[in-house]
Amino acid sequence: MIKHLRSIAAVALMAVSMLSAKADDFSFDYSYYGNLEVEMAGNPLGTSKNEIKVAPCGQDSITLILDNFTLSMGTTNMYVGTIKIDSIKVENSADGFSFSKEDVVQIEPGYYPIGEDVVWSGALLPAMPVSVEGTLVDGKLVLAINIESMKVNVKFTSDPSTSFSGPLSVEMNGNPMGASEQVIKIVDRGDGMNALMLSNFSLGVMHVGNILVDSISAGETISHEAGIVISKGSYPADADWFGHTLGVVPVSVNGTVASGNLDLVIDINMPDLGVIKVSFDGVSTSISEIPADTETGVKAVYTVSGVKVGDSTDNLPSGIYIVKENGKSYKILK
Numbered sequence: 610m611i612k613h614l615r616s617i618a619a620v621a622l623m624a625v626s627m628l629s630a631k632a633d634d635f636s637f638d639y640s641y642y643g644n645l646e647v648e649m650a651g652n653p654l655g656t657s658k659n660e661i662k663v664a665p666c667g668q669d670s671i672t673l674i675l676d677n678f679t680l681s682m683g684t685t686n687m688y689v690g691t692i693k694i695d696s697i698k699v700e701n702s703a704d705g706f707s708f709s710k711e712d713v714v715q716i717e718p719g720y721y722p723i724g725e726d727v728v729w730s731g732a733l734l735p736a737m738p739v740s741v742e743g744t745l746v747d748g749k750l751v752l753a754i755n756i757e758s759m760k761v762n763v764k765f766t767s768d769p770s771t772s773f774s775g776p777l778s779v780e781m782n783g784n785p786m787g788a789s790e791q792v793i794k795i796v797d798r799g800d801g802m803n804a805l806m807l808s809n810f811s812l813g814v815m816h817v818g819n820i821l822v823d824s825i826s827a828g829e830t831i832s833h834e835a836g837i838v839i840s841k842g843s844y845p846a847d848a849d850w851f852g853h854t855l856g857v858v859p860v861s862v863n864g865t866v867a868s869g870n871l872d873l874v875i876d877i878n879m880p881d882l883g884v885i886k887v888s889f890d891g892v893s894t895s896i897s898e899i900p901a902d903t904e905t906g907v908k909a910v911y912t913v914s915g916v917k918v919g920d921s922t923d924n925l926p927s928g929i930y931i932v933k934e935n936g937k938s939y940k941i942l943k
Contacts, residue, residue, distance in 0.1 A: 637663045637665075638770075639662060639663055639808035639819075640660055640662050640843065641661045641765075641767040641770075642660050642804050643658070643659070643765060644659075645657055645658070645661075645763060645765050646763070647762070647763055649682075649759070649760055651760075654680060654682060658804075660821060661674070661675055662674040662808075662843040664843040666696050669698060669699050670696050670699060671697050671708065672693065672695045672697070672843070672846070673694045674843055675693075675754070675765075676721075677720065677722075678691065678719070678731070680761070688727050688731075689716060689719075689729065689730060690718050690719045690729040690730070690732045691716065692714065692731075692754065693714070694712055694739060696710070697709070705745050706746070707745075708745075709741065709743070711738065712738070713737065714736060714738075716729075716732050716734065716737070717732055718732040720841070720854075721838050721853060737759070738756075738757055739755070739756050740755045740757075741755075743765075748767075749766070749767055749769070751765070751766050753765075768798055768799060769797045770794045770795060770796040770806075771794065771797075771893055772792050772894045773792065773794075773866075773870075773871040773894065774894045775790065775889060775891030776791075777790070777891075778887075778888045779887055780885070782883040786813060792894070793805065793806065793807050794806040795871070798823075802824045804821060804823045805873075807819070807875070809848075810852075816849055816850045817850070817851065818839040818840055818852035819840045820860070820877070821837065821840065822860055823837075825862065829865055829866060831866060831873065832863050834860070836860070837860050838853065838856070838857060839853055855879060858877060862874075869892060870892055871889065871891040871892075894911075908932060909933045910932055911930065918930070
């Protein structure tokens, strides 16, 4: 494994123009963080902070992913696995978007935690009926997943977040690996703490995964050190993500967030690869902060991450877009 990573790293250093974690034309957030409530046979099993991942899946459809789902029953954990529901149709609703699907799903093995006592029981069972329904309104994702044969109900509500878009540059052991326009989210946990999210982070041809640094003290100054487990990314769907295989990775985050600007440096100490330094200078992508030309009425079209994609909605890839026209903002689903 170590030799394999080093070989890929050498290729990645030569592929400096291929820096990834790319923002593309998919307009959902790739990842949401918030409260996950679990019931089994009508009995509450508690609420925890968790991540729900989203990926594009054909015309007007998404894939939802809940990794490493575990039922905590007192001092006992039942490790279920990764629940992945494909091809969920997204529809316009009165105030945003809605989706629902009933499907037969094969639960996949999880990847964290690891150990001899961790058995992903859901992956040992046959494919089973799973249903999901939810809404996305003003950036807030609310959904419910029902696994009838296990008598398990899961409810997820994303925490409020602010997305920042701007240039992200990466160095690997002091070697520049290029720069690209990316999005970083700051999530308000509601308890005086924030979480920071960088989804689908890659180093050239090396697909690392989702960087989520939790329990950062809220405020204009960011200074935090932690050991994190990098989770699998959600897009591209066929990527060979390796960050989760590294175990607990030391990370430090330092910067400021004020007046709609996020200046940030993230140092990631990856075993056998070295120090990855990520520098980011972003601006809030709040809809209200995207300017419209109120005098000429010129249309401007943006992704929900705030990246302008043109002046027309014609020939856009599938996804959700923000349109600014005649001083007004509205969303469309292509």
